[in-house]
Amino acid sequence: MDFDLSWVLWGLPIAFVLGWLASRLDLRQLRIENRQAPKAYFRGLNFLLNEQQDQAIDAFIEAVQKDPDTSELHFALGNLFRRRGEYERAVRVHEHLLSRADLSKAERQRAQHALALDFLKAGLLDRAEDALRKLEGTPYEGQALLALLAIYERTRDWPHASETASKLDASGQGNFSGRQAHYLCEQAANAQPAEAEALLRRAMQMAPEAARPGIELAALQRRAGDARAAFNTLIEHAEAAPAAIPLLAKPLTDAAQASGEQEKAREVLHQSYELSPSLDVLEGIVALEPDPEQARAWYVKHLEREPSLVAAAKWLSGEKLEHEQFHKQVQGALDHATKPLTRYRCAACGFEAKQHFWQCPGCQAWDSYPARRVEEL
Known part of the structure; x- marks a missing residue:
């Protein structure tokens, strides 16, 4: 049976037309999706600027569904979840990013850092530690070491804290x-x-x-x-x-x-007091002074150099008043008034305490308590 070439001549134009129509439909669908994705993205950005985080999350989820390959949308969504305290959802977003084979090296490192922050904010310190250690040798290494140091301080793991601090010192972080x-x-x-x-x-x-x-x-x-x-x-x-x-x-x-x-102690304390008067140094001098009258006279000397309600109350406690029967009440009122002045205050957060702390109980800062009392600041 002979092959009829007329079918080929008719088939080629038909195939061309069908292919053209298919491509036009694909392009049209692509344009529609591309229009919708930016609209959802900008809508989410607008909600975010207006501090409407719930609506922003919904808009970004829609944008991610329209364009699942866009990593920036995933980062924005994960950060929003973390800010909202929805750490489990943030972890899922960043773990999804890390599972993608098409992610660039820089974006993979960024996703690893974001995942570590998710674990850290969620209080999952062991998982945060593992995630942070994977950032060694990346641009996020400095931030990771600081976060690790905070973890070791919080868990009182002092040997690891010392090792991490040495790395930060060597890297020029401070x-x-x-x-x-x-x-x-x-x-x-x-x-x-x-x-x-x-x-x-x-x-x-x-x-x-x-x-x-x-x-x-x-x-x-x-x-x-x-x-x-x-x-x-x-x-x-x-x-x-x-x-x-x-x-x-x-x-x-x-x-x-x-x-x-x-005698040696008095010499050291006197020299320090002359250079910089201090209530604690003053108390040391008074305690070491053998003559009680000379000891009390030091409070007057201090008042001549520094206006101090604490020193005035200390001097008045050993003084005879014209109406001595009221001395106890007056002294009690003065002691009550001076109590807040003898506290120590954290220079970082303002937390006040009766005793001096090496690490602030409020903000966890080290050496944030000056050596001087509130009245002397």
């Missing part, structure tokens, strides 16, 4: 020697006396200007019954860290009285 000295002091608090002393001496070498290592080493020596060694430690530390003398004044006074070194 000077972490003072913070590393605190980590050694924290480890010393739970160590045996010999090991604790070695840790505290390392801390003093690492941060000579820090007050804490010397104070805690002296306290360790006092507990071991060696008041003279404690006194010598505090004297050496006062020379290395003169700004910390207000914090050293009370333990220095106690150690001096226990070791019979009152």
Whole structure:
């Protein structure tokens, strides 16, 4: 049977027409989807600018459904979920991004960082730690190390915190020697006396200007019954860290009285007071003054240099009043008024406390409490 070529001649134009119609339909559908996706995106952006986060999330979900390959929309949606506290949904978005084979290296690193933040905000510290460690050698390494340091401080994992602080120090992220000295002091608090002393001496070498290592080493020596060694430690530390003398004044006074070194202690405290008057240094001088009248006179000297309600109340407590029968009530009112003035205040968050903290209980900042009381700030 002969093949009829007329069918080929008729078929070619028909196939061409059908192909053209199919391409036009595809292009039309693509244009419709491309118009809808930007509209949903800009609508979501508008909601976001107006702080309508629920509507923004709905709009971005619609945009992602229209164009599932757009990574920027996924990042925006994941960040919105995290800000809303919907950490599980944020994790799903960022894990979906990481599962994509077409993601570029930079976007994969960005998604890994976003996933670590999701875990961190959700309080899943072990998973956050694993995610942050994967960012080593990426542009997010510095941020990851800072986040890891916060995790180790929060979990009181001081050896890992010290290791991470060393990496940050080496990478030029700042000077972490003072913070590393605190980590050694924290480890010393739970160590045996010999090991604790070695840790505290390392801390003093690492941060000579820090007050804490010397104070805690002296306290360790006092507990071991060696008041003279404690006194010598505090004297050496006062020379290395003169700004910390207000914090050293009370333990220095106690150690001096226990070791019979009152004269040397008075000399150090007098020199510090002349350079920078301080209530704590003043109290140390008063406690070491053998003559009670001379001791009380120091409060008047302080008032001549600094207006101080605390010093005035201290002086008045030993003074005879014309109406002595009311002295107790007047003194009680003054003591009540001066209590807030003798607190310490965090310079970072304003949290006030009766005692001095090395790490603020409010904002967790280190060394944010000045050595001076509220009245002196």
